[in-house]
Amino acid sequence: MPARTLDNPLVLPVLGLLLESPMHPYQLEVTLRERSEEGQWPLNRGSLNNVVAALDSAGWIEEHERAQREGRPARTVYALTEAGHAELVSRLDLQIRSAAREFSPFFAAISYLGALGRERAVDALRERAERLTARIESDQARLTRALDGGVPALFVVEADYALHAARGELAWIASTISDIHAGHLTWPAPQTKDVQP
Template identity: 55%
Template sequence: MPRRALDNPIVLAVLGLLLEQSAHPYQMLSELRKRSDNHAAAITRGTLYNTVGALAEAGWVAAQGQQRSGNRPERTVYALTEAGRDELVRRLDVQIRTPEREFSQFLGAVSYLGALGPGGAVEALTERAERLRRRTAADERRLADVLAAGVPRLHVIEAEYASALARAETAWIEEVVDDIRTGRLTWPGPAAPRPGTDREGAGRKGEDA
């Protein structure tokens, strides 16, 4: 198994899941997708099985036995080893201590905000902020229900963090929109055509934007 499989971001998620309970790969896939929208979008069955194979080769997880459900084929159940627990703690410590510059699709897009022109930028940012507010409100209602059901706060701390990030992003967007409307954020030249209009003459960022 290539060593790079151990550098996959889902390694930490798999180790953390097996810290809670032993599971076979299909259970891991279902649980990780259920817990995180990011995992749901990023994890494929092949990726997960390759990752579990790499973890087993590294000695961080070990086969614990076989499990059968109905007429389905037997599935291998894996458990976290002592070495896997040590690796989980090591990775957690490093990642929590060290802030990384994480690149997102929004960061990539907002770096070319000028291409939308002031009006287009205001419309796009305003819609994003509204969607963020609705999503954050729904997420916080679910979190409140979970906490009210007696789940310890520490067990859902990542949802609290995600909500804080979404609120910070919304506040920043609202500030930028206000700066555009009041002229504190200016465009150096004519605005590019808005989506769906004639794009002839649209130039590069910073020139025609």
């Protein structure tokens, strides 16, 4: 198993879920899908199985039991090891303290907002705001269901963070649209090149 598998973004949530309780890979997949925003983690069964195998090889997780149900293949239930717990704590500490810039396709796109032209820029920002509003409503409903279902707030604190970040982005979009309409963001006159005959 390549060492870079241990750098996969799924490592952290898998270790975190196994801190809560031992699970088999399918249970990990289902729980990650239930708790995550769409597209939050690059989740597919193959990559998840590779991560689980890499964590097992690294000694960060271990077989807890093999569960067999009639008519189904045996499932290996994994548990976090002491080394896995130490790795989880180390990674969490490092990532929470870090203020490194994270790549965002939206950030890259707004760097060239002027290329759209004033009207198209406003239309694009309004459409993003509508989609973001729908996502916020959906995410808030998902968070409320989780909390009402007894999931401790600490276990879904990332959902609260994501909601705050999305609301901040929505406020920025509204402010930017307002600045465009007020003339605080101006577009340069179109440049034309002289064409030689």
